[in-house]
Amino acid sequence: MNKLGIIGGTSWASTALYYEQINKGVAARLGGLHSARLAIESLDFGPLAAMHQAGDWDGAIRVAVEAAVRLKASGAEGLLIASNTMHKARAAVEAATGLEVIDIAAATAERIAADGRSHVALLGTRFTMTEPFAREAYEQRGIVFHELNGQWRSEVDRIIYEELAAGRVVRESQRKLKTLITELAKQKVQAIILGCTELVLAVDARANVLPVYDTTAIHARAAVEWMLDDVAAARRKAA
Numbered sequence: 001m002n003k004l005g006i007i008g009g010t011s012w013a014s015t016a017l018y019y020e021q022i023n024k025g026v027a028a029r030l031g032g033l034h035s036a037r038l039a040i041e042s043l044d045f046g047p048l049a050a051m052h053q054a055g056d057w058d059g060a061i062r063v064a065v066e067a068a069v070r071l072k073a074s075g076a077e078g079l080l081i082a083s084n085t086m087h088k089a090r091a092a093v094e095a096a097t098g099l100e101v102i103d104i105a106a107a108t109a110e111r112i113a114a115d116g117r118s119h120v121a122l123l124g125t126r127f128t129m130t131e132p133f134a135r136e137a138y139e140q141r142g143i144v145f146h147e148l149n150g151q152w153r154s155e156v157d158r159i160i161y162e163e164l165a166a167g168r169v170v171r172e173s174q175r176k177l178k179t180l181i182t183e184l185a186k187q188k189v190q191a192i193i194l195g196c197t198e199l200v201l202a203v204d205a206r207a208n209v210l211p212v213y214d215t216t217a218i219h220a221r222a223a224v225e226w227m228l229d230d231v232a233a234a235r236r237k238a239a
Helices: 012-030 046-052 057-073 087-096 104-114 128-129 150-166 171-186 215-227 229-238
Strands: 004-008 037-041 076-079 117-125 190-193 211-214
Touching: 004 046, 004 215, 012 037, 012 150, 037 057, 037 104, 046 057, 046 150, 057 076, 057 087, 076 215, 087 128, 087 150, 087 229, 104 190, 104 211, 104 215, 117 128, 117 171, 128 150, 150 171, 190 215, 190 229, 211 215
Parallel strands: 004 037, 004 076, 117 190, 190 211
Antiparallel strands: none
16 A cells, blocks of 8 residues: 655644545455554644735645655655645645655545536635636646636635634535535536635535535545555456
8 A cells, every 4th residue: 555645734734634534434445353554644724824824825835845855755655635625835845855746626626526526616715716827737638617706715815714623613604605506506606616615514515506516635645546556456367
């Protein structure tokens, strides 16, 4: 099994989901008492979130790179950044470590394209919703984004940073997100991307008027596939 290094704590609430889902995925594939070979650098999100708000992306990327270097030193053979927004650091992390970073957007875009959907709405932090780094993998597959208006972008961003990143799920915010998804369905959007790893805490991906793609779950499954790639190859060879 390949050893995966996770840059987490961005926030801790979604990192806990990754830990659970990756371990369950490995156990389901291998059976018995098997679990995932993981190393986790759980960052203090407070200073990192302040860098986001201040636009100090050089500082935020430096934090991610330093964490990745420590993970490589611990024996990690590949990396996962447990955050859509912090994928802004993906290229720098790969360049600094020489390790593959499992791309959350590429994994999600592949799933959406396979399902034959091309007109989607992306919910996330204002950075993820508007900046090219988060959109490129989707656009390369012909996926078109329905743009949220400024009021909704601000509200989704607020819910993430003020509530979900702190591990708080507020019922009123859940209602607002459900209202947003209902409105988007009326505007001929084919699917919703939960483009923030905490959003699944507030949005039921299975009970909505539109198909909902949970990037946390998709990313975790991609991680399991990467970790067990050598195992699968060995089994194919043995067969």
